[in-house]
Amino acid sequence: MGLDVSIVRGGTSRAVFVNMSDLPDTGRDELCLQLIGSPDPVAVDGLGGGVSSNSKVMFVGPSDSPEVDLDSLFAQVSPDTAVIDWSGNCGNISAGIAAYALSAGLVERLPVRVRNLNTGALFELSGTDPRERIDVRFRRPGGEQTGEIFPRGRVCHVDGLEATLIDVTNPVVIVRAADVTEPSLERLERLRVAAGEAMGLAPSPAIPRVALVEPADGRLRVRMTSMGRFHHALPATGILALGAAVALGGTVIDLPAQPEVVLEHPRGTATVSALVDGDQLEWVALARTARVIMTGRVHLP
Known part of the structure; x- marks a missing residue:
């Protein structure tokens, strides 16, 4: 065949x-x-x-x-x-x-x-x-899986960590890298499963993804998981979710709300932009x- x-x-x-x-x-x-x-x-x-x-x-x-x-x-x-x-x-x-x-x-x-x-x-x-x-x-975009951009508010606690659970193009759990004292894949998988339950998602090996973030001179340094491993760069839907989180503000990402941000990852950088009108996320984009x-x-x- x-x-x-x-x-x-x-x-x-x-x-x-x-x-x-x-x-x-x-x-x-x-x-x-x-x-x-x-x-x-x-x-x-x-x-x-x-x-x-x-x-x-x-x-x-x-x-x-x-x-x-x-x-x-x-x-x-x-x-x-x-x-x-x-x-x-x-x-x-x-x-x-x-x-x-x-x-x-x-x-x-x-x-x-x-x-x-x-x-x-x-x-x-x-x-x-x-x-x-x-x-x-x-x-x-927003709420594709859960019905809300922030299904647990802009900041919540998951598995002992302060986190932002965001659902924009794909669900992502965002945590500060400095807060994760044991950044092993096993620890991050426990966090991922707990975040999925908190978001009301059906069990899945793919979503939500975990993003470890750290501000760096106005940029955002990121490592992200994908299917139980660290992604070699960044998943594009993860980039979009992070861009939305930065644009909307008030999350665990320690940057001021802004329409564009540069993300640093192991393979280089990615720029993501978003338009917010009031509390409405009008669009999010990347090249x-x-x-x-x-x-x-x-x-x-």
């Missing part, structure tokens, strides 16, 4: 892209596991990369909604267990939709409006060449690059 796919880099992540028309009515988990080659830490029998940032599948197709042009459905595949998480979205791979849609003939030009079916989020992709820059702007690495036919076992 074969399937036409594209491998696309979006931002600092990579995914297998599939036309929505090829999404099966049943067995979609098995399809994603076969595409990625999971469970296997090295993904030797599939197209994954052995880490969460490269173990992703995105389905894209025309939308029946007059508000948008395309629908997307995202699957986060665990590299080493047979687990698929459909509860969230990936901002990096959302940027890759622009490159894929142009290459696959789903759209002729940008900008393009997209609805993410996992979360209901609406966003716009604009630019002239995805390889140079794609602007990803989420419109009126990425994306390109189609290959297009071809994958043979499924």
